[in-house]
Amino acid sequence: MTSNTKIELVCPAGSLPALKTAIDHGADCVYLGFKDATNARNFTGLNFDAKAMTEGVRYAHDRKRKVLVALNTYPQAGNWSGWTAAVDRAADLGIDAIIVADPGLMAYAQKKHPQLRLHLSVQGSATTYEAINFYAERFGIQRAVLPRVLSLPQVQHVIANTKVEIEVFGFGGLCVMVEGRCALSAYATGESPNCNGACSPGKHVRWEQTPQGMETRLNGILIDRFDDGERAGYPTLCKGRFDVNGETYYAIEEPTSLNTLELLPDLARAGVRAIKIEGRQRSPAYVAQVTRVWREAIDRVMRDADSFAVQPAWIAELDKVSEGRSHTLGAYYRPWK
Amino acid sequence: MKIALGPLLYYWSRQQTLEFYAQVAESPADIVYLGETVCSRRHELRAEDWLDVAAMLKAAGKEAVLSSQSLIESESDLKALRRVIAQDEFRVEANDMSAVNLLTKAGRRDWIAGPTLNIFNPQTLSMMAEAGATRWMAPPEMSGAVLAELLASGAPAIETEVLAWGRLPLAHSARCFTARHYNLQKDTCEFKCLGMKDGLVLRTREGEPFLTLNGVQTQSARVHNLLGDLPTLRDTAQVLRVSPQGDDTVRVLELFRDAITGTLSPQDAFAQSKALMVEAPCNGFWHGRPGVEQYVSA
Numbered sequence: 001m002t003s004n005t006k007i008e009l010v011c012p013a014g015s016l017p018a019l020k021t022a023i024d025h026g027a028d029c030v031y032l033g034f035k036d037a038t039n040a041r042n043f044t045g046l047n048f049d050a051k052a053m054t055e056g057v058r059y060a061h062d063r064k065r066k067v068l069v070a071l072n073t074y075p076q077a078g079n080w081s082g083w084t085a086a087v088d089r090a091a092d093l094g095i096d097a098i099i100v101a102d103p104g105l106m107a108y109a110q111k112k113h114p115q116l117r118l119h120l121s122v123q124g125s126a127t128t129y130e131a132i133n134f135y136a137e138r139f140g141i142q143r144a145v146l147p148r149v150l151s152l153p154q155v156q157h158v159i160a161n162t163k164v165e166i167e168v169f170g171f172g173g174l175c176v177m178v179e180g181r182c183a184l185s186a187y188a189t190g191e192s193p194n195c196n197g198a199c200s201p202g203k204h205v206r207w208e209q210t211p212q213g214m215e216t217r218l219n220g221i222l223i224d225r226f227d228d229g230e231r232a233g234y235p236t237l238c239k240g241r242f243d244v245n246g247e248t249y250y251a252i253e254e255p256t257s258l259n260t261l262e263l264l265p266d267l268a269r270a271g272v273r274a275i276k277i278e279g280r281q282r283s284p285a286y287v288a289q290v291t292r293v294w295r296e297a298i299d300r301v302m303r304d305a306d307s308f309a310v311q312p313a314w315i316a317e318l319d320k321v322s323e324g325r326s327h328t329l330g331a332y333y334r335p336w337k
Numbered sequence: 338m339k340i341a342l343g344p345l346l347y348y349w350s351r352q353q354t355l356e357f358y359a360q361v362a363e364s365p366a367d368i369v370y371l372g373e374t375v376c377s378r379r380h381e382l383r384a385e386d387w388l389d390v391a392a393m394l395k396a397a398g399k400e401a402v403l404s405s406q407s408l409i410e411s412e413s414d415l416k417a418l419r420r421v422i423a424q425d426e427f428r429v430e431a432n433d434m435s436a437v438n439l440l441t442k443a444g445r446r447d448w449i450a451g452p453t454l455n456i457f458n459p460q461t462l463s464m465m466a467e468a469g470a471t472r473w474m475a476p477p478e479m480s481g482a483v484l485a486e487l488l489a490s491g492a493p494a495i496e497t498e499v500l501a502w503g504r505l506p507l508a509h510s511a512r513c514f515t516a517r518h519y520n521l522q523k524d525t526c527e528f529k530c531l532g533m534k535d536g537l538v539l540r541t542r543e544g545e546p547f548l549t550l551n552g553v554q555t556q557s558a559r560v561h562n563l564l565g566d567l568p569t570l571r572d573t574a575q576v577l578r579v580s581p582q583g584d585d586t587v588r589v590l591e592l593f594r595d596a597i598t599g600t601l602s603p604q605d606a607f608a609q610s611k612a613l614m615v616e617a618p619c620n621g622f623w624h625g626r627p628g629v630e631q632y633v634s635a
Contacts, residue, residue, distance in 0.1 A: 074457035076483050077490035104460025125455070126434055128409050130418075134438035138464075149511035154410055177508035177555070178408055181453055183478045184507050184548075187557055187628035190621070192478055194455065219627060222541040243540040244518050244550065251539050251550065252514060331511040337523040 005271055007298050010068065010167065011291050014046040014280035019056045021284040023065050026295030030060060031068040031099060032280065033197075037079075038086040039070040040123055041280040042197030050089060057093050066096035072121035073197045074102045084108050091116050099145070100124075101180055106139040119167070120144040123193065125180035129161035136164050143167055145276060147179045151334045152263060156270040165273040171290055172278025173323055174258040174330055176238050184237045189219045200236045207232070216240070233324060255324030261297055261314060263332055265305040286321045293317050338571065338597050340590055341368035341498060343580040344404040344430075346506065346551060348530045351381040357581070358390050362397035364587045365594035368576065369394050370404045370430055372421070376513070376552045377406060377414050378526065384420055391427050404430040407453045408509045408553065431470075441468045452476055452500065453509075457483075459492040466493035474498040474578065477505050477561065480625035481569050488573060496575045502564070502589055502610075503580025504536070504549050505557040505619075505628055514550040523553070534583030535615050546616050559619040559629060565607035566623055567596050585613045 011027035013019035022030045033039025035047040048056060053069075060067045069090040075083035083102075087109050090098050097117035100106050101124040109116055122145040126132045135141045143165040146155060159166050177184070179193070186192035189204040204219040214226045216235035223240035226232040233239065238252040258278070260267065267275070275298065277290050293314045301308050319325050330336055342361060345354065361369055371394075372387050373379050382390070391401035403421050406414060421429055422439045431437045432451035440448045450456060450465045450473035457476065465473060475484050477500045488497065515537055516526035530536075536551040538558055546558035563570060563577075570577060577597075579589055589610065596606035611618070621630030 074455055076457050077459055077486040078483065080458055080460070080490075102455070102457065102461060103464050104458050104462075107460060107464060124434075125453075128415060128433075128435045130415060130435035130438045131409075131433060134434050134441075137438075149408065150410060157412060176512060177510045180455060181407070182508040183476075183505070183628065184555065186478045186622070187505065187507050190625070190627040194476075194478070195457065221547060221629070222543050222545070225542050241542065242547065243542060243544065244537060247518075248542060251518065252510075252555070253512075334524065335522045337511050337513065 005268070005273060006302065007268055007272060008274040009291070009294055009298055010274050010276045011287060012172075012277055012280040012282065013056065013287070014041065014043075014282065015284070016048070016052045016056055018280075018284045018287045020059055021288045022291050023060055023063055025288050025291035027065060027291050029066040029068055029096070029274070030056070031070055031276075032056065033070045034086055034089070036082065036086070037073055037195070037197045038083055040072050040121075040193050040197045041070075042073075043281050044202065046281060050093070053093055057095060061094070068097045068099055068119065069095045070099040070121065071105065072099050072101045072123045074194050075105060076195070084112075087113065097143070103135075103139070106135070106141070110139050117142050120164075121180075122147050122169070123180040125178050127178070129158050132158065132162050132164050136162070143273065145169075148175055148258065149178050149331050151337070152266055152270075152332045155267070155272070155332070159271045166271070167274035167276055168260075168267060168272050169258055170260050170275035170277060170294060171318065172257055174253065174256060174328065176253040188221050188237055200234075205235055254326070256326045256328050257322035257324070258330045259315075259318055259322070259327035260329060260332055261318070262310050263329065264297055264301045265308045268301050268305050282321070289317055289321055338574070339367040339576045340365055340593050340597070341370065341576050341578045342366040342586070342590065343500070343503065343578045344370040344372055344374045345581045346375055346554060346556070347534060347536055347581070347583070348376070348379045348381065348528070348532070348552070349534060350532060351386075354382055355390070357586070358394065360587050362394055362399070364590045366399060366579070366590050368400045368402060370402045372404045374404045374407050374432055375554045377411075377417065378523070378528070379552075381531070384417065388424065388427075395427075400428070402428045402430050402449060404451065405432045405436040407432040407451075408511070409433050409435050410511065437465070437468060445469050447471055449473065449498075452506065457487075459487055459490045462487070462495075463491075463493050466495050470495060472496035472498060472576065474500070478622050478628065481566070481573060481623045482625055484573050497573060498576035498578055499563070499570060499574040500561060501570065501577040501579060501593070502562055503560065503582060505561045505622070506554060506580075507548070507557055507628075508555040510553050510555070513553050514555065515552050518550065557619065557628060559616050560614040561620065561622065561628070562607065562610060562614065562618040563620055563623055564592060564596055564610050565603050565633075566620060567603040567606070569623075582615060589613055
């Protein structure tokens with residue numbers, strides 16, 4: 001039993017106010033990105049320039065919290081120097097770790113900044129201990145973030161077979177596909193999480209009221225259509241309604257959020273070292289609400305995992321900010337697959 | 338320029354599969370990738386059967402390669418992977434970093450870095466080459482221009498392969514979307530994908546074919562077709578990959594051969610290929626555009 005291992009709460013910060021909010025509400029770590037394609041939430045109006053990051057790092061470090069910088073997209077020959085410059089900038093700012101997916105970039109960071117802690121991003125698609133141990137042996141990664149594809153026993157099995165710290169997703173938007181292996185957005189819009197840090201980007205979205213209802217399109221492709229009484233959701237490609245064999249339904253996944261609160265004691269017993277909250281694109285209000293609930297839940301589990309019970313008030317709070325106002329255990333729960 | 342046949346991504350019956358590879362033995366393919374890469378539950382052919390197919394193709398003069406599973410979740414998946422790597426008669430295509438790790442540890446210096454390894458820059462490609470890769474396949478979303486730039490920027494001298502025909506492999510999931518269509522769970526899926534020779538088409542609510550559900554894999558509905566782009570492919574790729582489809586795969590391989598040898602112009606090969614496609618063509622990725630587009634240069 002490793003239930004006494006401390007679990008870090010890793011919260012999203014899409015802006016300086018969100019960073020401060022996360023810290024004030026009990027995040028152990030915040031993760032953030034620069035204002036460019038070097039990270040997987042490359043959205044307009046989001047992320048940090050050097051000045052904001054400097055202030056954010058100071059705010060966090062003054063309060064003994066950590067700052068992780070996501071550099072988790074895949075650089076190419078023509079833009080390589082933009083990514084290495086971002087690694088250098090992050091290291092110079094005194095951040096606590098970078099979250100990286102590309103092996104070439106890991107090699108660069110390891111050579112140039114040997115003291116810099118490396119976390120393997122979920123975009124690295126490492127779902128086994130054999131994959132994770134490869135990154136550890138080659139590049140000295142100290143933590144890996146698991147893709148949202150493994151069931152709870154599979155997570156436990158990975159942890160039992162690696163020395164690398166394991167971080168898992170606890171709450172937020174749910175990627176149905178293996179992260180780092182999804183080109184759906186690239187297929188529809190030309191912009192991908194891997195290369196552009198964007199999925200179903202806003203500039204390709206069109207909302208259109210038609211006689212058939214409100215239609216949402218991505219680069220012209222109809223993702224969903226809503227009746228008057230329905231709440232029209234953002235056209236994330238994998239969460240639309242499509243027709244298969246004459247049946248129209250959420251063929252890939254419903255608009256829903258991941259929520260693993262009820263698995264927290266099991267994750268603690270398995271030796272999970274950190275829980276990540278998704279949502280750098282969300283508001284400081286979201287960050288406050290989610291961080292507060294998860295802080296309380298993790299503190300309770302750390303005190304006594306056996307008597308832990310999910311409070312109905314927590315679920316009510318979290319459902320308010322969930323996509324589609326509903327939640328799922330995702331792949332942690334085998335029948336979801 | 339060599340022609341490769343990619344791994345069979347759909348789940349066909351044992352007999353269909355064996356008949357298919359008997360035809361492939363007579364086809365112009367130089368390289369044939371074999372094995373189940375999509376779903377570990379599929380078992381019409383066992384590991385030994387794939388080795389038999391590989392031996393048959395080798396005897397027919399083909400280079401047979403065993404492809405590893407793309408998404409590895411369990412210890413039994415790893416066990417299957419270790420078995421593929423333990424044999425040394427055939428080269429292995431690594432489709433996951435677990436495979437790269439095990440191949441490196443086994444001291445193999447002859448493997449192929451597959452399309453799901455996310456090799457986007459010369460630095461990562463060099464790492465793969467140092468670890469023993471002697472061929473690599475570019476991620477299908479990579480454009481011809483980005484590939485050319487990668488190769489011109491100090492890339493190691495190993496063979497480059499490009500997907501030139503077939504529905505695009507766009508994503509893998511832990512969830513089976515074919516089982517979901519039948520309101521079944523993956524663990525009790527009743528093998529609904531068996532015999533769907535080209536997968537299950539997903540259409541928009543306007544009836545436009547958009548994606549293809551193939552178990553835990555999602556593909557494009559359109560057929561990525563680079564026959565017309567052969568002139569730019571020649572500058573970058575030594576191997577062109579054709580992904581198997583329900584019908585006419587051998588005809589497609591023949592068109593590629595005729596286009597490569599110059600018996601047919603790229604334009605004529607493309608025109609003839611229209612009758613062999615299950616949906617409309619697309620080539621947007623190669624031109625740095627949305628993959629769904631069919632881009633024709635002026």
